[in-house]
Amino acid sequence: MLFKQLQQQRRSIYSLGKNIAQTPETISDIVTTAVKASPTAFNNQSVRVVVLTGNSHDKLWQIVIDSLKTQVSDQAAYTKSIEKIKNSFLSAYGTVLFYTDMSVVKSFEQNVPLYAENFYDWSEQGHAIAEYATWLALTENGMGASLQHYNPLIDDQVAAAFNIPNAWRLRAQMPFGEILAVPSNKDTIADDERFKYFN
Template sequence: MSFTNLQKQRRTTYVLGKKVTQTPEEIFDIVKSAVKNSPTAFNNQTVRVIVLIGDLHDKLWQLTANRLKLEASDEDAYNNTLAKINRSFKAGYGTILFFTDTSVVKSFEENIPLYAENFYDWSEQGHGIAEYATWLALTEAGLGASLQHYNPLIDESVVENFDVPSSWRLRAQMPFGSIESSADDKTFVADDDRFKLLKS
């Protein structure tokens, strides 16, 4: 599949399932390759990843539901949130947790002071690239995914339950699995509002 067609095929999949043909090890290799080959500023490789499959994947979303219950304004709001978590995220096969290794960011800030104020922003850009690359790799493998951001609400629970080093800061969660319902057609802002070609 061409890169352009792969981009068009990648969509946010909210209805996930567990009918996955790849082994956990094969999926882990897909994720590792996507992240390892994604560029970062000064090649500082600040992105860290934990892949949760099986009971640990389920545990993450139960912990998330438990934490969100503390934030819910009323029982109906919480029940709606819980239904979304169970249908869209927990129903999937696994979840990829994306982290920034803040010790690496700090090291570059100290050792290259001229660009110190830029390194955290650059680490976020590296995340965007790594997350997108991972999403495309999952798409190529026939898997659906979405990108979620329940951090920082769940940061403490994640650290306590999944052996996360103290210098790793949670940045995103990517539940993935079989595609159980196709995404709606994607709409686009008018090209003239987004793009300019300037040439001499």
């Protein structure tokens, strides 16, 4: 598949299932390769990743459900959120957790003071690249995914459940799995509102 086609095929897939051809070991290799090949500022490699499948995946989304129960006072809103989690994220095959190792960011802030105020922003850019590369790699292997942000609501509980180092800051969750339904065509704004070209 051409890269352009792969980019167009990648979408936010919310209708996910557990029936995929890949093993957990294959998934781990796909994610590891995508993240290791992604650039970071000063090659500081501040992105950290945790891949959850099986019971660990289920445990994560139960943490989200339990956390929302204490935070969402509107019963209708809570019910709607839980329904989405159970029918999409929990029903997926697995989840990739993306973290920033803040000890790396702070080390570069101290050791390269000229750019100190930029290193956190640059770590976020590194994250975006790693997340997109992972998403494309999953797409290339016939899987669907979406990107979620229940952090910081779940940070402490997830850290305790999966023995996450204190210096790691949770940035995103990517549930992935079998594609059960493809979304409708994606709307985009007019090119002349978005792009400028000069020669």
